[in-house]
Amino acid sequence: MSEKRDLTDSTKGIYDQIAKDNDYYRSIIENNSFYIIKTDLNGNYTYMNPFFCKMLSIREEDYLGKESLSLIMPVDHEVCKETVIKCFEDPEKSHWVILRKPVPNGVLSTQWEFKVLMDDEGQPAEILCIGHDITPLIIKQEELQSLVEVTAEQNKRLVNFTYIISHNIRSHVANIIGIIDLGNEEDIENSKEMWSILQETAGNLDETLHNLNSIIAIQSQTNLPLSYFNIQHEINRIVKSIQILVTEANTTIHYDFDKKAQLYTNPAYFESIILNLLTNALKYKSPDRPLSIDIGWDEQEKYTVLSFKDNGIGIDVERYKDELFGMYKIFHGNKNARGLGLYIIKTQIEAMRGRIEVESEVGENTTFKLFFLNNP
Template identity: 25%
Template sequence: MRFLLAPLILFVFLLKPSYAIKKDTLKLQLKWRHQFQFAGYYAALIKGYYKEEGLNVELIPGGPNISPVQEILKGNADIGVFDPNVVLRNTKEKPLVVLSTIMQSSPYVIISLKRKNILKPSDLIGKTILADQDQGWNIFKAVLLKEGIKSDLIDVIPRKNDSEEIAEGKADAVVTYITTQPQRLQKLGLSVNMIRPVEYGVDFYGDVIFTTKSFAYENPERTDAFIRATLKGWEYAFEHEDELIDYILTLPGVKNYGNNRAFLKIEAQQVKKLVMPDLVQIGHMNIGRWQYMLQIYQQLGIADKKVSLKDFIYNSEDERLNKWLKPIVYAAIAAFIIIVVIVVINWQLRKLVKTKTAELSAEIENRKSAELSAKRNEEKLKLAIKSANIGIWDWDVINKKAFISRDWCEMLGIDYQPSLNKANLLDFVHPDDKIIALKSFKEFKRGNKKRQIFQVRLKLKNGEVLHVMISFTANNYTDKLRNKVSGIVINIDKIRRKEFQLIKVSEELMRSNNELKKFAYITSHNLRAPIVNIEALFGMLNVDTLNPEDLVIVNHIKASIDKLSGVLNDLIEIVSHEIKSEEKCSTNVNIEEVCVRVINSLESKLVKAHAKVKLELDVNTLFYPEKYLESAVFCLLSNAINYKSNHLNLEIHITSQLINNDVVLKVKDNGLGIDLKKNAGKMFGLYQRFHQHTEGRGIGLFILKSHVESLGGSIEVESEPNKGATFILRFPQPESLEM
């Protein structure tokens, strides 16, 4: 095939003007640090493509505060890699030209942390974004223009480093590259959202190769040679991805920025999606698309409306000179194609026969292997079914034919046969459970479900009853009447009998618990009346007539009566705080409203304590009884006030988050704190107090824990002495609840 191309190439070559390629070093300014984004240039360098074209190329890495355009205009580099913003830098005084486009789609995205909930451009209003006006932000201005959003509604601040800055809370989002930054954040354990311009009808080019007009046309042969070698390098890079990754890992600074093989592998995949080598020829440019981008910039007021694309797209000298040669070249190409087609068809036929023969041999081997594997799996399945005591059955309802596995035939007292005639499997179901089985079959016949599962009892040959779970589905999905079914039967007798025992024990425990509660309540109230009478009688006692010795005894008696009265009051309060079933009804509660209500009720105490309360609620809806949420917040704020530090103004921080479908409510203060090393086991106990100089009876946290746990939640505490305490309440939420 090569000998056919030689005359044509020689013919075209002789017509091209000849330029001497200078041997001076050609400096290529990259847009960023060394990474797979520039794999094509590395490939052209290390595989000798530049050298084959007579070029001595030096690659200069980019970085923060390095503008490829400025480096070219200052003369520090000859050719640069930039983005479509290069059209904005093209002036009459310093004209630039685009040599080639590498990325057919823009790599710029806006990345934000998942918890920020920034999903679309309108979510950016009022937010702070990290962006370099020189790189990427103008593309998103075009998105905002399309969405009818004013860009001055968004606070844009300079980006100094990579996207990790948003993880440090410096901004809500960042404009950056999709090829590297999402995985960099995910490596830090952060989940992100992305906004891509293409999703909103703005599809600009990505990386482009540019230079000054004077450099490009000073020696077109040199410029053409650079473009050819570069595009060839990109083709090689995508075909030898791993080789290029190995090379990139040897470049200075690559590993220092946390890049490794896995990272570069993902970047390579993202770069390939943007270059689209399988769909578009690498380096392809369209003047119409450049015109579209310029018009967007002009609408935004970024580009002067008088700016045009004249001479902006590089057009090599041989392209202009060869316009008159096109008819001749086309005729030669047509003749050449006919010859090539004949040769290729012949070669493809021979290759196809060889390939089909190899595929047929491989198919035969694969089938043999699959049959052997299937046989082994069948034996394993039989063993598993037998070990698990699972029965298999088929039933043709209309023809009354059935199949039941051998072990279960023995249990049911019938002779095993491959096909049982005149069989009605419902006959084996306990009479009291037949209605369950009939209902399930009727629902299945109506097509309500593809698969039915139910539990019944079977009658065994020895007269005993066996609890089983039965599951079945259509034997043939083309059978619309569902007259043929297949299923399994599982022995759950031991499980069911254990369940019955547990239910019985649970009922006994509930009865005993209720009786104990009633006894405690009645006893506390019955004892309350005599104590009240004794207190009244003591009030009538004239202690002034008593001698000192009797007065001491009377005071001891009075102290004992007061203590007994306090114990009875606490017991009555604890029993009366038991949540009744009708009060356990949960609703969607507005957390902020509840917190504000409690803060208002404690306003005088908070003012006296010079307290500041901060609410930071990522989740504001909680499915929980409102009365008990308010009680919990009241208890924790009261504790924070009671146990405030004498040296600091009280600060209380209330937060909420959704973690694994649990609403987690945290109440943090800067008070006295608790030594959990000594008191962790006593934290929520009855009559437990850890600071004796403050008010309190030591029952609030005990009641709070009882309420939270009885409603399915949990409470824990984190604290150190003199460093405050953080109470963490977890409330499980229904799956369907929208936060």
């Protein structure tokens, strides 16, 4: 009798300990800061711990038996399904996924461990999902990505700015040197005309420096200073700034805009783009005929389109279409080419939310179309 009582007491002690252990582990599950849920094999909720319900401001009884995807943002449904499939394909392992869940004050980013639970016969019975909040980490990553993008944009502007200084000012200086050389060869009667041209070139150089100062003032910002200016007047000014180079190359430039036509853009970038196109046309003119450049203008619904056509040696657009505007890409054997001109043009016009297109026939002509967004 005593032995039976001792056995009963021992068995009762074991069950009491199991009950205590169950209460202990249940307390951990229900009060820790991890999300713990279970679903059946069809993906319907069978359990949610209180912390999960609290963070999503829901009640367990409202969701038990409902599809688990109902508490996952639609954009993450596919990756969630793919992770569940991996669980069935390799049930011995845990599989990880990041999911976003809608909460009253925004979006909760969570990292989850999915694991298949087996029944007594070794068959899949449920899916256990243990997750934790990684929203602060995601926010930090987004802030870092934003910083990287701003830094990349500023670096791009720095490249543009450096190129403008090198290219635009060099063009003015080349014009001044040409004037001085011509002045040394001309008699005194033409000195007044040379002096007048020199004064105009100096004025153009001063305007270029003024535009560059405007860019310097906003280097720490993300928006370029944009303004309206008269297209005819600006093209006149830019052409005159390299008039000596144009004359020496026996080049004719045709343009005739509406005298009231205006363009809304950044003056320094616009000058750089036009100078690039002009000097490129001079550099790649055909040896078989005088260079002719036609600059046209058209108004479209969203854009003011400036077309720039020359009768130079052309570019094999089909052959080089994927690298036409790449940095350091050279398509002719010109030893002075650096492969930066078209890259700079593209980055500058895209910085103003515009775009550039090109058409060309090898040995015949090239046409660039510049699309300037109206009121970007």
